[in-house]
Amino acid sequence: MKLSTLGLLCLSAAVGTLATSVTAVADTSDKKIALSNNYAGNSWRQAMLTSWEKNASAAVADGTVAAADAFTTAENQVTEQAAQIQNLILQGYDAIVINAASPEALNGAVKEACDAGVVVVSFDGIVTEPCAYRIAVDFHNMGKVQVEYLASRLADGGDLLEIRGLAGVFVDDEISGGIHEGVAENAQFKIQGSVHGDWAQDVSQRAVAGILPSLPEIKGVVTQGGDGYGAAQAFKAAGRPTPIIVMGNRHDELTWWKEQKDANGYETMSVSIAPGVSTLAFWVAQQVLDGATVPQDLSVPFLTISQDTLEENLANTQVGGVANVEYSLEDSLAVISDN
């Protein structure tokens, strides 16, 4: 028992040394990176934090960076996150990776960080302060492709139900803006109702169940992810025919889709941003600390799952998780050079 543990330790130490010599980024071995996150209350954010944790602890273990700690604010409030960022500056972090509560209202704190020589990388919920790096997803297009998919499926169009995210968050505005632009271009569709599902199954189910009695027959449900399964349950409970519900890559959504596909050939699509983008943000921060030239604005593609790739993605998704893509240093370098 003792011996094998010892052997394992030696082995991991050896692997550690090996990894350091392979990546050869000794320049950042004394640097500390922090993650400032505004919200952790859904499966996507949990997967995002897990990806960060897994990737960061490996990077710390092999000596790429000295520390990579995650901090989440408790109340998802701008003033709270601004204070958190200022505290992180005082704690001596060399880089702060941010998933922001507001694209604009954290700019003061971000500017303080830049002025103190701290590298700021924002992703998912990005900040507009010019000194920060941004890893953005084309959320607008993520909304639009849903309507375009529905247009390819429903030639006659029909009535749609829109499930939105957390009110007042810019991601919600962006996706919704894309959906409405798609509807404007495809006049055969009409959005009959719009509810806020907060990107969570339970909230969505309640919200959809609340609005359903006032709606005509719904042909399609456009969503933002995390809300598809709840919507499906609400339709079922109301005894209504199941419309085409666009899914958002969550495990429960994909499982439900697979069950329906096997039972009655149900067809839909699923689209969301991979929570592993936090690992890309980590490597971007590490590269900037290492002295590499990185463009201020990077964009990453969203992850789309179609009828054909469903099984493969479902198999790779953890129970309670989200279909994910994690970025290694090499993947990140490829993204940086592509931009």
Add this chain to the structure above:
Amino acid sequence: MARFLTPKALRTLLPALSLAALLAAIFYLQPRTMSYFGLNLLLNLAVPIALATIAQMFILCVNDLDLSLGAFVSLTACITATWLNDTPLLGVLALAACVVAYGALGALIHLRNLPSIVVTLGMSFVWTGIAVLILPTPGGSAPEWIRTLMTLKPSLVPFPIIASVVIALVVHIGLMRSAAGTVLRGVGGNPKSVERAGWSLLRVKVTMFSLAGLFGVFSGMALVGLTTSADANIALRYTLLSIAGGILGGGEFVGGRVSPVGAVIGAITLALAGSFLSFLRLNPDWQIGAQGAILILVLALRLLVSSRERRI
């Protein structure tokens, strides 16, 4: 020595002592904060909280409670980041209208004898609604002069400390040391006797609510000066922070017993409590609870002191 440490003196000193203890703990945990730069970062977001706490204190002083303050500060922040920046005249008028609206609320509460909690809770939705109308998505930008003021780097003493001292002193002199201030506070302590002495209760309530509105406006402006832009939900935390700060600083829910200096200290203590917990590396899930525990600890200490005060 014992003569100076009477329960009354202890009671007055308690907020300052809690702040000193917290500050010492922070300096110990994170020596970087013990510099001009560190104190500036540590305290600058406490300035708008201190202003909001003073606003809440005016309301507490006349035995009312304001549950809409956070929403109101968010609204004034939105006005500051949009109208005050683009068309200063319209901005000034809108902010003045906000103060007048607060005074009118005071009149409504007094004349119809309504519970202030209900009226202000209702108004919080109105304020948020108007804020969303003015600024549907986060944005806007801070007027240059406010930004310059809030990022001032005076030599020797960091700006947030100077600002806090000035706020505390101005309100202290106005409310605690002037004749008019005594009447205003008297309404909280014994409204009947103030009325019999020939003062109009209505005027006092309107004055106090207007002052609260004025400081709410200052708070929103200071906040935008720090964040550089606004968001309709930017200051929702301020409702509870301001009440907690006012009470922490030695105020009471009834009796017109308030302390402007204490309120500013209470606000800073609350802001620092967040930093302290973050430096402790406490899991964020526990932080709200821990913040509550700090509050309960200070209030329990105060209860201990007050009970001794009564016995003597």
